[in-house]
Amino acid sequence: MYKNYLSSILIIAVLIGLFLVSNVSAAGVEEKTIKVANEKSSYVASRDVTASSKIFTKTYSVQNADKIDPKSIKYSGNGILKSSSLSVADGKLTVTIIGREDQKPSIKVIGKRTRGDFFKGNPGNSIWLYADGVHWQANDYSSTTFQEIRPAKIVGGQKIKISEDQYQWAPKLPNGETLITTWQPDVQKRIDQAAWFMKEEGNVFEQNTKTLVYIDKSLVDLSSAKMGNVRDSEDSPNKIIDITQPTKESLRKANWYGIEFTLPNSRGTGWTEQEPIANVANIVEGRLYYVTVDYYLEAETLPMSRFEIEGTITYELDIGPDPNVKLTGTISPTSTEFSGVDIPVEINGTAMVENVGDRIISKWMFYSRPEQTASAKSNTVTGNNKTASTKFNFTISSGDVVEDPYVQNYVLTARVHFTDGTTAEATVPLHSDVYQKAVPIVTCVDAPVPIIDAPSSAMAGETISISGARSNATGGKSIANYEWDGNWSGFTTLTGKGGDIMLDSVGKKKVTLTVTDSEGCKGTTEKAISVGKPLPYAKALVEGSLKENRLIIFDGSESRGSEDEDANVKIKSYTWEVIENGGGSADASSIRFAGKLSGRTKNVLFKKAGSYCAILTVENEYGATAEDQTCFTVKPDEKPIVNFSAVKEVLRDPDNDLKATLQVTDLSYSPDGDYIAQRIWSYKYDSDNDGSFDDETKVLIDDTNLTEMKEDVAAVGKYRIYLEVVEGFGEPTIPEFITSADYRRSNSWE
Known part of the structure; x- marks a missing residue:
């Protein structure tokens, strides 16, 4: 026996919904922050520190300067804010900060020439040809007492055979003789001329002049200045003896040095070669031999101080009460009967803003969307209007109505934009409800009971399990068949007691299960599944x-x-x-x-x-x-470090067309892992022998990246070698964005 059950029909009238929401804020104080960059003053002698040495005056452009509360200005960081010197005018904030003191005790310094070159001396000794035209007289000193020896040392002279039984004495240069000269540099004069540099560890003569740290002369305790070390600048085996070292007090001479060298000395000057002459009674000839030495001074600095600031300035703006937006929203219909077709929905909104003050409104922006949708529709109302209205139209799809009642929620937002870049907004929720007529279902008296086990909500992209295994038959019967259906296009037909389904779209889903028992009676049930948007996972x-x-x-x-x-x-x-x-x-x-x-x-x-x-x-x-x-x-791309070694004295080679070969070896390197891609060698020749290369023309030797360079030159004199190096990248780059200026380079003359 079958019975038909018809549920009652429920019809709800169409109503209009009204919502009013406003955003409320109290009188506002806005805090602003200015970053004070790290800044350091130059070092001054601690004894010369004055009040002005400590002062840093900084000026910053600020918005709404007229609304700054001067009492709220604070500074946090290195140093102290001088409150009495604050100034706010013409859109600028000016502050005075007393910097934090950084003290350093005395450090050791060396005195050199202005460009970092060593001081040079040219001590020498003379020899004189006797009137006999044969013998030479050389001033000499004791190598133990460093006192002049009297009589002078007699050297030279040779016996020449001019016939079978006749000989004649002729002058001969005293080659192989050892001479000693004494020398005392004018230390006080050099103190007045010296530039001062921080003393580094190790042998001063072996250090790179380009890396020295300059120290201002005002920071040097000149009373502590004294002679440093001395060396032979030509690296020849001349012996330099510090005369201050003998133990006998009577032999000490302040800053005196002895230089012991062997004739001939290729650096001698002041004469020309003479042919032997038989009768030389009236000829006296003098010859000066000299050596070139390098030396430097040593001293200590005075205690030094510098001042530093770094931190933040905060201040408050009295901006008054915040703008307050009031928004009224209506929706039509608020509720309706479902007739199997799409349902049009209209949303209207009216907004007004309070507490505008002197702000100027540039536009209103209205947004509305279904609650489950991320993207919203928008409308714009331009102009300086304190009130504005808008309208949006939506549609409830008939396919979405899977529950009874079906509730569609909406969001309405009004946002006012001001010309100063600030905004204020308010949001209201709205909803429209859809009710259905009850669907008549015909069942057996002892119909089977269908049961669907599935989640009520899930995210799109998920695979869920749907099961009807718990369905049961009554009266000793059994379930003979399971029939599944779904209301969306991507639904995969299930068989038997159920299975897994991948949810490929967002929205309200409905699954229907009809079970048939062993006597042919049927039972039907539905399950609603709300499928939302999955949130992605970002990993940078x-x-x-x-x-x-x-x-x-x-x-x-x-x-x-x-x-x-x-x-x-x-x-x-x-x-x-x-x-x-x-x-x-x-x-x-x-x-x-x-x-x-x-x-x-x-x-x-x-x-x-x-x-x-x-x-x-x-x-x-x-x-x-x-x-x-x-x-x-x-990280910054650091410049390469330029360094090279050279053979400092070379002779012209008779087997090489009387040319000398300049020889240098590059020692340059990159401090941050790059490589040297190009080495550009050049030289200048001191053509007028005035000791200066500033007026000479630079000659290119090679630019093909030689690490060892040899160059033949014919002219006698001094040459200065120059090296410029260019880095190549030690790591991958993007070539299309690289210019030649991006490759770091350094040179030996700057």
């Missing part, structure tokens, strides 16, 4: 060589379309943004990349060192977004 990585002008890779490959690792959701887009670490937009001119800053991975090159953050925004196929940020530091 920064890889590569974190240095200026090198390849840096933004990698988002570990991101997923869903937070659920097992969900089958694709990522639609990857978008990257670069900001400075600590906030603020990064300088776009310092960042290079091809096309748009987007993609799963992106090759990027930074032109400027600094601390940055990369922000990755991923959007999945359902329009949901997620964001991740990673911060990193781009």
Whole structure:
């Protein structure tokens, strides 16, 4: 026996919904922050520190300067804010900060010539040809007492055979004789002339002049200045003896040195060669031999002080009460009977703003969307209007009505924009309800009981299990058949007691199960499943060589379309943004990349060192977004260090057309892992022998990256070798963004 049951029909009248929401805020005080960059004064002698030495005056452009509360201005960091010197005028804030003192005790310094070259001396000794035209007289000193020896040393002379039984004495240069000369530099004069540099560890004569740290003369305790060390500047085996070293007090001479050398001395000057002459009674000839020595001074600095500031300035703006937006929203219909077709919905909104003050309104923006949808419709109302209205139209799809009642929620937002860049907004919720007629279901008296086990909600992309296994028959009967149906296009037909289904779209889903027992009676039930948007998972990585002008890779490959690792959701887009670490937009001119800053991975090159953050925004196929940020530091590309060694004295070679060979070996290197890609060798020749190369023309020797260079020259005199080196990149880069100026270079003359 069968019975028919017809449920009652419920019809709800169409109503109009009204909502009023406003955003409320009290009188406002806004705190602002200014970063005070690190700044250091020059060192001065601690004894010369004055009040003005400590002062840093800084001026900053600020908005709404007329609203700054002077009492709220505070400084945090190195130093102390001088409150009595605050000034706010013409859109600028001027502060005076007393810097934090950094004291240093005395340090050792060396005195050299202005460009860092050593002082030079030319001590010498003379020999004189006797009137007999044969013998030479040389001034000599005792190598133990360093006192002049009287009579003078007699050297030279030779016996020449002019016939079978006749000989004649003729003059002969005293080659092989050892002479000693004494020398005392004018230390006081050099103190007056000296430039001072910080003394480094090790042998001063072996240190690179280019790396010396200059110390202002006002910081040097000149009363402590004294003679430093002396060396033979030509690296010949001449012996330099410090006369201050003998133990006998009577032999001590302040700053006196003895130089012992062997004739002939190739650096002798002041004569020309003479042919032997038989009758030389009236000829007296003098010859001066000299050596060139390098030396420097030593001293200590006075105690030194400098002052430093770094920190933040905070102040408060009295901005008055915040703008307050009031929003009224209506929806039609608020409720309606479902007739099997799409249902049109109209939303109207009216907004007004209070507490505008002297702000100027540029526009109103209205937004509305179904609650389950991320993207919203928008309308714009321009002009300086304190009130504005809008209207939106939506449609409830008949396919979405799977519950009774079906409730569609909406969101309405009004946002007012001011010309100063600030905004205020308010949001109201609205909803429209749809009711259905009850569907008559015919069942047996002892109909089987269908039961659907499935989640009530899930995310798109997930695979869920749907089961009817708990369905049961009554009266000793059994379930003979399971029949499944779903109301969406992607529904996969289930068989038997159920299975797994992948949810490939967002919305309200309905699954229907009809079971038939062993006597042919049927029972039907439904299950509603709400499918929402899955949130993606963003993971930003920064890889590569974190240095200026090198390849840096933004990698988002570990991101997923869903937070659920097992969900089958694709990522639609990857978008990257670069900001400075600590906030603020990064300088776009310092960042290079091809096309748009987007993609799963992106090759990027930074032109400027600094601390940055990369922000990755991923959007999945359902329009949901997620964001991740990673911060990193781009190191500066350091210049190469130029250094080379040279054979300092060379002779002309009779076997090489009387040419001398200049020989140098490069010792340059990159301090940060790059390599030397080009070495450019050149020289200047002191053509007028005046000791200066400033008026000479530089001659290119080679620019093909030789590490060892030899150059034949014919002219006798002094040459100065110059070297310029250019780095190549030791790590990958992006060639299309590299210019010749990006390769670091250094030279030996600057």
